[in-house]
Amino acid sequence: MIARGVSARTRANAGAGGRSPEPAYLMIANTIADRIGSGVYHAGDQLPTEAQLRAEFGVSPMTVRRAINILLDRGVVTTTQGKGTFVRNLDLGEAVFRLQQITDLWLDDDSVRVPLLSAGIVPADALVASKLQCPEGTPTVFLRRLIERKGIPLMYQLENLIYDEYRPLVEAQLQITSLDGLLRSASGEGMQSGQLTIEAVNLEDDAAKFLGVVPNSAAFCLEHLFRDFHGQVVSWGRYFCRADRFRLTTVIGIARPDGVTGATSAGGD
Amino acid sequence: MIARGVSARTRANAGAGGRSPEPAYLMIANTIADRIGSGVYHAGDQLPTEAQLRAEFGVSPMTVRRAINILLDRGVVTTTQGKGTFVRNLDLGEAVFRLQQITDLWLDDDSVRVPLLSAGIVPADALVASKLQCPEGTPTVFLRRLIERKGIPLMYQLENLIYDEYRPLVEAQLQITSLDGLLRSASGEGMQSGQLTIEAVNLEDDAAKFLGVVPNSAAFCLEHLFRDFHGQVVSWGRYFCRADRFRLTTVIGIARPDGVTGATSAGGD
DNA sequence: TAGTGGTCTAGACCACTTA
């Protein structure tokens, strides 16, 4: 929701007491981005040097530097020491998809339910053992959940947790009834780092049944692996997400005034 | 006035006048990240204040500020004005998947070929017209391509371009024979911004045939929409990617020493 | 009121590129 604020980039800053809500470094970065977007600076062109920008905007070196760093982060420009700052071409590689798109959608939705389908302690088979990096046969807590909204199933989750009677992790997991709680548990106390993978898969019969789609339907499989402070894997699981409800969207290059900045659509009603 | 830069570095820095390749702000950020990772600072804890860090590392306010901004960007800490800097919990939402993972894999691979399956001028149907934001029936250039590596098909691409006899876009497109060229064309001259969407889909018969998989197989569908400087859509297309060759992976939280930072695996041989 | 982070200055020296 980065509000680009007022269109008047007339630097009412600096001198007078009136302090703009938009810091100088942001105002400078946005001004330059606008110029690139409107074709004042073309792709491949060299931008004015830092000294020139400093003079134009009447700020100190650090401030113009900070503005350029922002454009650097956004992937809008590149800098080469000794040469200059240049407008970048559009690059597919710079596209980043944020998982937050998905999680944001339903966090504040009261109609979202997270029923537990089954829970039990099962010995780790070869696959689970390799994922959890434990010996085969190690007792693990196996959970199956459904995430549904307004009664419509959205995700089917399988999760294996290392069983540790001294760790309250499992009990906490069993009591989760909201998506919020579910996501928080993943980010919970003991967790220190995680690895996430997205794949496209064909749903097997049971998953398809729970999700209310025909078997073999395509779905996103979001696999997660969480570790504690010692690097020990404590949780491995997969979310199977109905393909018709999930979509990852992103924008590259300079967002036009009409286009949203980073907002997304995903799985309408 | 302390010497400059190279003052008391707690790490293996400093040395005999030898300048470290790691700037002070990075070294400070990494040191703090290490402490969080090793449990010195726990989730939810308040970090030392900027004044304390400034004293500990013997640097100026701006430098320690910059280090904290890096941790802020990485999603490792949060700051609240007037309160302090705090260690963040793991948050699923912070996960970002980079498309570069996919494109990097084959850019330097000489065995990658991009044969053109068909090319022609066709009137826009309802779907194409809505995507390209042009009237139905508008002539568009329709291209179909295969991206293959060592003879194994990886992606099947469909693309519609606005036909403009004065724009060299189409001719350039037709001469593309490498993946590098293909990706560059997307980022090409006229393009100013793009929108990308990833979905999971079931492959239709013809797509499945070209990709050498059974019909109805799951696949990633990477849809792209590119605009020129005026915001006019000039290209809409979809890449259908074999699910067994594509995977998006990311790491959240503090990467452990053994784990790779942002490197990925995707589609082994 | 005291302490925190947020922003900014007006310089400096450095490493690198180009000629």
Next chain:
DNA sequence: AAGTGGTCTAGACCACTAG
């Protein structure tokens, strides 16, 4: 040698939060 970006200093004032 001249010009570029990269880093850093030693302060300053501000906005916000809390007791």
